[in-house]
Amino acid sequence: MRNKIYIVGIGPGREEMMTAEALHVLEQAEVIVGYTFYLKLLGERFQGKEWLSTPMRQEAERCRLCFAEAQKGKKVALVCSGDAGIYGLASLMYEIGKAYPETKLAVIAGVTAASSGAAVLGAPLNHDFCTVSLSDLLTPWDRIEKRLQAAAEADFVIVLYNPSSRKRNDYLLRACDILLRSIEQERACGYVENIGREGTRAETCTLLELRDRTVNMFTTVFIGNSGSEIVNGRLITRRGYHI
């Protein structure tokens, strides 16, 4: 693990939802880089490690911190929630890593919110789906809008990451209005708050109802495709088997 940084997806929260491989890498690490919030999620097992972080929005600095520690000869793991390669820091590590050719990188896959949220709701992703982040910090809104529209027209199941924040509290409403241009109001939808953490809460509703729901920043939203339905409170997307 010397001069090799592991970029580890820890899944939604509870340690049981990490892979054995991810747990093993964190056990081997001397320095763990990531939000201190994750330390709380991971529990006492990793309290003894050196734990480093940078404030929100300082993601590039956080990555550089990993390389600096690795160059001191430390065994370093960078942790991201969910899967580090899905709206996480994996690609930024590779970009910054161009300046550190002697340091190897390895990504350890984790369970992303699309998977873990789907498991709570039922089986909404059981056909072609796409993920769209509603955060316009790094992506212009017109590109987000174009993707939502294309996904709706091509009948993908749609998973929305980052549907809300303090400054973007009407973004879910705006997204639903775009989707409602081509999807019927009664389309089966659902969302899950705090997946795999204390206070997990799942709701199903129609697309029109979703438009006026208030969700927090720890929520993942699912818009069904034309073959989705709500069965006993679960959101299900048919694969197409004849039964």
Place this chain on the structure above:
Amino acid sequence: MRNKIYIVGIGPGREEMMTAEALHVLEQAEVIVGYTFYLKLLGERFQGKEWLSTPMRQEAERCRLCFAEAQKGKKVALVCSGDAGIYGLASLMYEIGKAYPETKLAVIAGVTAASSGAAVLGAPLNHDFCTVSLSDLLTPWDRIEKRLQAAAEADFVIVLYNPSSRKRNDYLLRACDILLRSIEQERACGYVENIGREGTRAETCTLLELRDRTVNMFTTVFIGNSGSEIVNGRLITRRGYHI
């Protein structure tokens, strides 16, 4: 676990890539339903269990077998590779489960091939992405074609599941031709064979090169978006951070 069936995603193959939760559920199960091929992947730990299966294409019968065993009072787990809710049997279980209202279902999320393959390739999914299965057993080809075209035009990263089989050995070529209508020939792409299993092999190439590659049925294919690049043999999709 009586009268409750667990639908378990075991990830790509190696036991270390399962979640602790999935391992725990399989340890508790008395009957495990799934391809015998998975038993080999899972190793000796589960040799002592009662292992039941049905031939390929008999997915509905496999699901009904689960309910029949649960009704005998057995603790039943149905295993799928990757995530059971992504091109797996989770939604079919809910559909068939309408006839068994006394039996509860729970999905245990796993690491799907999009995540595990991305980790091998680098970080290709680090922006909005979609998954498309090229299998037309359950989905008409014109719907697959429409989704590929929409995904390409809206600049999604695209993950292709089931890119090939004995009867569909030109489907990857056909998909690439559809994508090449709106994506440049030099677009950065990659694919991974046998993720998490013996013989894992990752390749990067351009979209035009991908068109003429032969891949086996245990391959997951990644088509980058306009911000993807190949860095030291790794396929990376920029998230948009300023560095």
